[in-house]
Amino acid sequence: MNINLTMLGQLIMFAMFTWFCMKFIWPPIVAAMEERKKRIEDGLIAAERGLAEQEEAQVKAKELLDQSKNQAAEIIANAGKQASSMVDEAKNTATEEADKVKVQAQAQLDQEVVRARNELKGQVSTLVMQGVNSVLDKEVNAKDHQDMLNKLSQTL
Amino acid sequence: MSAAGEVMTSGSYIKHHLQNLTYGQFPDGSWGLAHSVEQAKEMGFWAFHLDTLGFSFILGSLFLFLFYSVGRRMTAETPSGIQNFIESIVDFINENVRGSFNGKNMMVAPLALTTFIWIVLMNTMDLVPVDLLPYLASLIGIEYLKVVPTTDPNATFGMSIGIFLLILYYSIKEKGAGGFAAELMFHPFGKLMLPFNLFLEGVNLIAKPVSLALRLFGNMYAGEMIFILIALLPFWIQWSLSLPWAIFHILIVLLQAFIFMTLVIVYLDMAHQKEH
Numbered sequence: 001m002n003i004n005l006t007m008l009g010q011l012i013m014f015a016m017f018t019w020f021c022m023k024f025i026w027p028p029i030v031a032a033m034e035e036r037k038k039r040i041e042d043g044l045i046a047a048e049r050g051l052a053e054q055e056e057a058q059v060k061a062k063e064l065l066d067q068s069k070n071q072a073a074e075i076i077a078n079a080g081k082q083a084s085s086m087v088d089e090a091k092n093t094a095t096e097e098a099d100k101v102k103v104q105a106q107a108q109l110d111q112e113v114v115r116a117r118n119e120l121k122g123q124v125s126t127l128v129m130q131g132v133n134s135v136l137d138k139e140v141n142a143k144d145h146q147d148m149l150n151k152l153s154q155t156l
Numbered sequence: 157m158s159a160a161g162e163v164m165t166s167g168s169y170i171k172h173h174l175q176n177l178t179y180g181q182f183p184d185g186s187w188g189l190a191h192s193v194e195q196a197k198e199m200g201f202w203a204f205h206l207d208t209l210g211f212s213f214i215l216g217s218l219f220l221f222l223f224y225s226v227g228r229r230m231t232a233e234t235p236s237g238i239q240n241f242i243e244s245i246v247d248f249i250n251e252n253v254r255g256s257f258n259g260k261n262m263m264v265a266p267l268a269l270t271t272f273i274w275i276v277l278m279n280t281m282d283l284v285p286v287d288l289l290p291y292l293a294s295l296i297g298i299e300y301l302k303v304v305p306t307t308d309p310n311a312t313f314g315m316s317i318g319i320f321l322l323i324l325y326y327s328i329k330e331k332g333a334g335g336f337a338a339e340l341m342f343h344p345f346g347k348l349m350l351p352f353n354l355f356l357e358g359v360n361l362i363a364k365p366v367s368l369a370l371r372l373f374g375n376m377y378a379g380e381m382i383f384i385l386i387a388l389l390p391f392w393i394q395w396s397l398s399l400p401w402a403i404f405h406i407l408i409v410l411l412q413a414f415i416f417m418t419l420v421i422v423y424l425d426m427a428h429q430k431e432h
């Protein structure tokens with residue numbers, strides 16, 4: 001257990017090692033660790049913010065969904081209303097058209113009847129005239145009885 | 157247990173194991189390696205323990221190299237392998253410094269790291285079988301070899317004197333020469349008891365490096381001694397004692413390094429405190 005110069009050597013060595021450690025070893029290690037710590041912290045903060053944003057977005061999305069649902073319901077209701085009104089209108093116009101067509105047809109029919117009757121009247125009078133002519137041939141002069149025949153054809 | 161050929165008594169075996177490889181000045185003025193315990197003694201102060209200096213230098217360089225190479229490849233991404241290990245040590249040191257040191261000094265944490273790892277490595281040499289390295293050394297002609305630097309009081313006192321100088325430096329720097337002197341003179345009992353105060357505080361101050369060095373030295377020396385004594389037993393029984401003692405010694409290795417480091421931090425903290 002001799003105390004000697006070894007002590008001095010050890011002291012110098014200790015000083016050198018400590019200096020080297022302080023200068024070249026400690027700073028980069030601690031810097032990297034600090035940086036990682038900061039990154040993790042930032043990451044956690046970002047995650048928290050993301051979570052909050054997501055919640056907000058969800059609320060917003062739900063709102064939008066509700067709104068659009070309401071709108072859709074409204075649109076459907078409107079469409080239904082419009083459709084029924086259109087059907088009603090179509091029905092009305094169709095009925096009107098049908099009535100018109102019916103009236104026209106009736107009028108045409110009436111005209112046709114009148115025309116046919118008139119035609120028939122003429123034909124009957126000529127037929128009567130021929131019959132009378134053949135029956136009365138000599139006694140009755142067509143010229144004499146013209147007035148009577150005309151009266152007859154008019155009554156028919 | 158016996159060196160090549162010659163018969164050794166237990167006493168000479170132990171003595172042989174406790175002798176450092178000494179290079180120094182002979183009484184006649186020439187320098188050289190001591191070839192016996194007596195020669196080493198005669199050299200007195202003007203001698204170096206080459207084994208202590210060599211092993212502590214190798215171990216300290218190992219520490220610096222390991223940490224430096226990892227420090228250069230540090231990544232803030234996911235750390236892996238050895239970086240994890242280094243980081244956990246640095247974290248551990250940082251926590252200790254933060255817990256006990258209240259001042260602002262960028263030097264304390266690296267100092268604590270160096271102290272802790274270096275002492276752990278030097279203490280760990282105790283776990284190398286006691287005869288292995290001295291035997292290998294004897295093969296290349298080295299007569300004495302003490303492999304555990306911390307069992308040499310020169311090593312522990314060298315470190316603790318370094319700490320002592322730091323305590324003095326920071327005491328004066330932080331408190332001013334007058335403040336430091338006042339702390340030594342007026343502290344426990346006021347101005348009237350100045351000599352007594354000076355004596356108490358002086359002892360208190362000197363006790364710091366002495367206790368620091370002797371505690372580490374004593375523990376490691378005792379541990380080494382027990383390993384040597386175990387090595388004197390018959391070879392077939394040695395394992396039954398050396399294994400439990402080695403396992404227990406792992407605890408001491410770490411504990412003593414931790415105590416040394418913690419006290420360094422605490423002493424420097426006291427040196428930084430302005431108010432007592």
